[in-house]
Amino acid sequence: MRNNRAKYAFLMPGVIWILLFTLFPLGYSFYLGLTDFRLGREAEFIGxxxxxxxxxxxxxxxxxKALSTAGFTAFLAVGSTSMTLLAGxxxxxxxxxxxxxxxxxxxIITMPLFAAPIALGFLGVVIFNETSGPVNNILQGLGLPRVNWFISPWGARFAVLFTDVWQWTPFVFIVVLAAMQGIPEDLFESARLDTKSNWLLFRHITFPLIAPALGTVALLRLVETFKAIDIPFSLTRGGPGQVTQTYSYYTYEKGLVGSFQLGEASALAYLMVIVAIIISAFYFSRVSARFE
Amino acid sequence: MATISQVSEAPSQRSQVKSGQTFIIFLALVATFMALWPFLFAITTSFKKQIDSTDGTVIPWVQYEPTLLNWQQEFGGGGGDATFKALRNSALIALGATLVATILGTLSGYGLARFKYGVGNKNLVSWFLSQRFLPPVATVIPFVLLFKELKLLDTLPGMIIVNATFTLPFAVLIMRDHFAEFPAELRESALVDGANEFTVFWRIALPLSTPALVASTLICFAFSWNEFLFASVLANRDWKPYPMLVAGSDSVRGIMFNFVTTRMVIAVTLPVILSLMVQRFIVRGLTMGAVKG
Structure with missing residues (x-):
């Protein structure tokens, strides 16, 4: 009995905190999404x-706009996930x-992970600058054409993508390195009797054994880029036009800037919540066994 | 996780191929430099005069004449007040949020490692961690309205609440994993000696948890320090944290690179230094259970 009281005394403060500050806001936001609420106006229930x-x-x-920003978000999520997985x-x-x-x-390699994304976006402004930025200078040095990173739509899309890839490659790196270090050395020793090719060793021993970690980290990366807003916010302001506006960024503008359409923005946000719930259910079905 | 020292003691995959070794070291240096040079570029630009800031040069004294002007402007005179205030706000918000998240995370983490709950521990842990998967724009709108009602807009407690909420998963995860490795015999022998669960936690488990507590604290602190989205909506005057100042750098006369990079360097220095102190815990803390770490 006493044991039981202790059991819940440890757990409950955290549970109550999340009920209050995550689940209650989420419920409230679902309700808002069913109204035509704008700031300074009575909300009406519209189903x-x-x-x-x-x-x-x-x-x-x-x-x-929801469709096109979702398109850019998908580009960013897929592009960044695959590039960080390869590089990492x-x-x-x-x-x-x-x-x-x-x-x-x-x-040193893990340092970018801890830098504020909002600051990295501004760093990107300096680094991708068309005339003075080091990226264009390096391209020119290699005999490649200079790129109009902020004027051309694809330039801007890739500037956002590369900044995100630069920040998150270290994340894949540390996870995959940990997975590689868990592979027993004798597996390589016996295989080396058959081949000297590093590629074959990687392909037939390392890769199959790190594949589960790669799958898990890919899901984490997808979720993380799917929420992205800070980097496009400071790097491109969503431009040119709105080609680099992410779905989160669009929702933010809809609800919290200009006409403050909180009802519609909540509905937009809820569509994201549904996707996030699906991905996280999938994710935890893979990793949660070890939490038992 | 095999520690790095263990691995380097073991014969490496490649140690027979000595000629390849130099090339591998070269590749490792290139990778390290790739991570580092944007920071170096920001630092060097922050010591440039306005007129030199867009000329593409990088080496001080050789290519351009360095100046402390940007740093003096940021920390001295009229601008200095805003800087110090924003840094103070950031520090207080991050400290408060870290304290709350670490206390709640330690308690819940201990419970989840030591007891079995009816709904299933793995479901509870997943439930805690899944907060990290939610898009912040979905909770920021209800927070604006709730905080307005509760008079928490632009206040320290309000900012602490939002940051503690989104860093709590890090703390739960790090502390649960730590307590899960805590030897059960220690706890059981103390219980046999008549100690109750709380005494065991307070007198035995907690004093042996310093490294995990430090890691949890530093990671929560770094991520609260970097938070921008909630701050931009919930704290735009008195409790504006430093990332808000960074975000406003381009508002006056377009972007001045020398000035923006100075703020950028200030914003990233503290969390980056903290990250160097928690290397051993980064894998475990940031990957939401992806690897055991």
């Missing part, structure tokens, strides 16, 4: 009208060798 307007179920076409795995493979000062170099 699922916001949703049918956004999704175009009411017959006069959906919300074009490669760097992890490099560091899984006998290298002096591994600890120090590993520490």
């Amino acid at each position: 699922f009208d916001n949703y049918s307007e956004i999704l175009g179920l009411d017959g006069d076409g959906g919300d074009d 795995t490669f760097i992890a493979w490099i560091f899984n060798h006998d290298i002096p000062f591994v600890k120090q170099m590993r520490a």
